[in-house]
Amino acid sequence: MAYDSGKYGTEADAYDGPAPEEKMSAARYFATRIPTLKPPMNRAPNPFKLLGMLNRQQWLFFLIGFLGWTWDAFDFFTVSLTTTPLHLQFDRPISDITWGITLVLMFRSVGSILFGIASDRYGRKWPYVVNMVLFIILELATGFCNTYEQFLAVRALYGIAMGGLYGNAAATALEDCPEEARGIISGMLQQGYAFGYLLATVFARALVNTTPYGWRPLFWFGACPPVLLIIFRLCLPETKAYIERSEVRHATGNLTGTFIAEGRVALKKHWILLTYMVLLMAGFNFMSHGSQDLYPTMLQNQFGFSANEVTVTQVVANLGAMTGGTVIGYASQIFGRRFSIIFISIVGGALLYPYTFVNNTKITAPAFFEQFCVQGAWGVIPIHLMELSPGSFRTFVVGTSYQLGNLVSSASSTIESTIGERFPLPPLKTASGTTNRYNYGLVICIFMGCVYAYVIVLTLLGPEYLGTSFGVAHDRDMVEASGEDAFRRVVGGHGGAVGGGVESGARVGDGDSSDDGVGVEKRGVGTERV
Secondary structure (H helix, E strand, O other): OOOOHHHHOOHHHHOOOOOOOOEOOHHHHHHOOOHHHOOOOOOOOOHHHHHHOOOHHHHHHHHHHHHHHHHHHHHHHHHHOOHHHHHHHHOOOHHHHOHHHHHHHHHHHHHHHHHHHHHHHHOOHHHHHHHHHHHHHHHHHHHOOOOHHHHHHHHHHHHHHHHOHHHHHHHHHHOOOOHHHHHHHHHHHHOHHHHHHHHHHHHHHHHOOOOOOOOHHHHHHHOOHHHHHHHHHHOOOOOHHHHHHHHHHHHHOOHHHHHHHHHHHHHHHHHHHHHHHHHHHHHHHHHHHHHHOOHHHHHHHHOOOOHHHHHHHHHHHHHHHHHHHHHHHHHHHHHOHHHHHHHHHHHHHHOHHHHHHOOOHHHHHHHHHHHHHHHHHHHHHHHHHHHHOOHHHHHHHHHHHHHHHHHHHOOHHHHHHHHHOOOEEEEEEEOOEEEEEEOHHHHHHHHHHHHHHHHHHHHHHOOOOOOOOOOHHHOHHHHHHHOHHHHHHHHHHHOOOOOOOOOOOOOOOOOOHHHHOOOOOOOOOOOOEO
């Protein structure tokens, strides 16, 4: 994809420091972290014009990714919204029922590895379809569980299915997206999760305990929309970016061998970056879980909110999340990924006090803006991870880094609730008895302050590849794995970076990259490699 200097300034404006293939010492790399944080100030086009840049197929790819991610969230929150009827059904305390949530979080990493490798090897379509088939089977199975042990087994299997979808959805929605529109599309995609939560809330109100079957209809209903998503996905082709990469593999005459070679190259050259991405996603998942999971408990237990007041506050917060993800995702295309994350994290930190200490219904305002900040930072993540990931394993890396980060942060609510119990408040006495109260707001405020600091520091120290081309023509790893001859036969024949010179906008390294004439992967701000 050519770099459009009319929209984003000259290439020199977008790139600073050495060429991406130039190696440098760790000391020099860290010395460039603050200078490369300077916003590139790319021209801000009308967001509606950006959305108009997507053609019909690209919109369909976005829609299938967004809907899949939305229903992934819907199915996950079905347990969170039915813990009380589940504990009555299975005659277990709520703490035991929440193991159905914990097991999902634990097994998501397994799914991201299995489905991520499958999606990068065999394409985005069929792993997505298999994911949806598993959603249907496991949601139906949950609705028919009669024992606690059956419930835990089914939810553990569901965790594998859930973990496999995020990377696939992100790759499908973003890898063919026009470069200028990536930021806003990334923000919109990420908010499928908040949208899924809203849908789960609405349908839980409509279906739980409104029929003789109690909580089960919510899970049975959850198995229905994936049927439509399967039909939808079967009507779409593979993404152009995947097809180009597949053609290079076919040209070698050894698809599996080439794919394995790509994996060796990716681990050899990018293992530090992959580790960084997992650490970054741990911080981001602590940010979302730390600000959200115990918040309803704080509202109800500490501030005495009714169930309706808690619901209204949560809905308003999620509307803020959906707005923030879209706005900050769009802004990251102008100001850069790292700067946008750091800026909105600082604002979010400044809002922690009203978010956790306003003790009446006016808290809906800080809840809206705090989640605007939290999910605003998250809105940058899908495209930031896509741009950082090695091209051959984009689905695997995006999904696995996200899910491993989720695994690390899965104890957020447990940490907050355990510490919160060390700060008791005067108990609430009612006609039905006495309720112990705790200062959860103080704990959430301190915990989130630490998380924001961690995210800011890690984002500052990390790289940014704003404007990376997802096309195979700019992927040096693919050249090394497939061999230059096979690469030239495919890419050169398409008028890409090889054979016909480097495509406009591609940046060639100063070192050995000039010896072979092969175009290198297009990289952006702060791309220096240690």
